[in-house]
Amino acid sequence: MAGDPQFGPAPDHGARRRRAVTPQPPRDPVALREAMEAALAADVGTGATYRDVLRPFLAAVGDAGGGPAADDRRAVARSAAQAALAELSAVLPTSDEGLGRRAAVLAPAGVIGELDSRALADVLDAGGWSTQLIGLDREAGTICDEVLDARVELLVLPVADAAQVLASQRALSLIRRLNAPPLIVGVTFASMSDASAAVAADHVVGDTDALPSLLHRRLGGGGPGAAVPWGVRMHRDGTTLVVAPFGVLDDTTVGRLREIVETRRTLYPAILIDLRELDSLSTSGLTALSTWSTETPWPPTVSALRDTRTTTALSTAGLSNTIPFAQPAA
Numbered sequence: 001m002a003g004d005p006q007f008g009p010a011p012d013h014g015a016r017r018r019r020a021v022t023p024q025p026p027r028d029p030v031a032l033r034e035a036m037e038a039a040l041a042a043d044v045g046t047g048a049t050y051r052d053v054l055r056p057f058l059a060a061v062g063d064a065g066g067g068p069a070a071d072d073r074r075a076v077a078r079s080a081a082q083a084a085l086a087e088l089s090a091v092l093p094t095s096d097e098g099l100g101r102r103a104a105v106l107a108p109a110g111v112i113g114e115l116d117s118r119a120l121a122d123v124l125d126a127g128g129w130s131t132q133l134i135g136l137d138r139e140a141g142t143i144c145d146e147v148l149d150a151r152v153e154l155l156v157l158p159v160a161d162a163a164q165v166l167a168s169q170r171a172l173s174l175i176r177r178l179n180a181p182p183l184i185v186g187v188t189f190a191s192m193s194d195a196s197a198a199v200a201a202d203h204v205v206g207d208t209d210a211l212p213s214l215l216h217r218r219l220g221g222g223g224p225g226a227a228v229p230w231g232v233r234m235h236r237d238g239t240t241l242v243v244a245p246f247g248v249l250d251d252t253t254v255g256r257l258r259e260i261v262e263t264r265r266t267l268y269p270a271i272l273i274d275l276r277e278l279d280s281l282s283t284s285g286l287t288a289l290s291t292w293s294t295e296t297p298w299p300p301t302v303s304a305l306r307d308t309r310t311t312t313a314l315s316t317a318g319l320s321n322t323i324p325f326a327q328p329a330a
Contacts, residue, residue, distance in 0.1 A: 025056035029080035032057045047209030051189045086267040089122040090236045098129030106157035108164045109137045116158035123208040128231030140170035152182045159186035159199045172200040240270040246277040249285035258292050273304045281313045290322035
């Protein structure tokens with residue numbers, strides 16, 4: 001019967017079953033939160049949660065058509081996705097592997113490109129790397145110069161589709177011609193495609209869960225001459241995001257801390273900076289903290305956890321009462 005033209009082609013029962021078992025992306029912020037909680041409770045991994053839940057949510061809303069109503073839905077979806085990504089970053093596995101090492105993430109233009117690159121930077125931050133975002137919306141030579149000036153040993157970029165691959169193509173060609181190019185890793189956030197296979201990268205992986213083992217195998221630990229050892233750990237305490245830097249605090253690492261906090265300021269009711277895990281507090285670092293609080297006032301969202309070592313160091317540097325403290329919970 002399957003070959004009889006009277007009946008037409010045989011039905012593809014396999015495709016029907018695949019449609020039945022393939023989960024549909026959440027269509028609203030409430031469904032997104034529920035789907036993320038379910039995925040994390042099932043211990044599927046933060047990278048898989050981003051790939052299979054958060055990213056498809058934003059992509060689905062982006063296909064919602066035109067008109068003011070669709071634009072409003074996209075704006076709400078973007079805000080919800082950014083908040084969800086901040087939630088996800090707070091439960092990322094942490095390590096010290098990237099301490100004293102520099103990485104960059106190439107960021108494609110567009111809402112999804114912005115989310116992809118932020119997700120990659122969060123994973124590297126959690127691994128202790130000092131990470132810089134470099135936009136792909138400029139000339140390839142400018143991008144290459146910025147990578148060179150940043151002195152990174154690792155370059156990561158999203159390569160989820162042909163547009164993202166094309167956006168990085170010329171810049172990667174120039175970067176690979178450097179005397180000592182960084183290790184280049186593409187992340188597809190999906191299975192391999194013809195487009196992602198064509199990217200000029202040393203490695204291409206499916207999601208961020210695959211990054212730590214790859215980087216350990218290829219780069220190992222930080223060696224002599226590495227940059228200032230520094231990293232950050234983040235976790236939720238109720239509605240507060242606690243950001244705990246570790247390593248050395250100087251003007252350079254305060255700049256990185258400032259970027260991490262400021263990019264999350266609108267996503268949390270409160271952000272608490274816990275300085276107790278730092279190995280040392282330099283005068284330049286404390287001055288940079290004070291300058292940051294003056295230029296972009298911390299209250300009411302941001303504060304530092306009061307501890308004896310920090311207050312003593314501030315007093316010794318003549319910087320008492322220059323940053324706002326929150327009292328530890330009773």
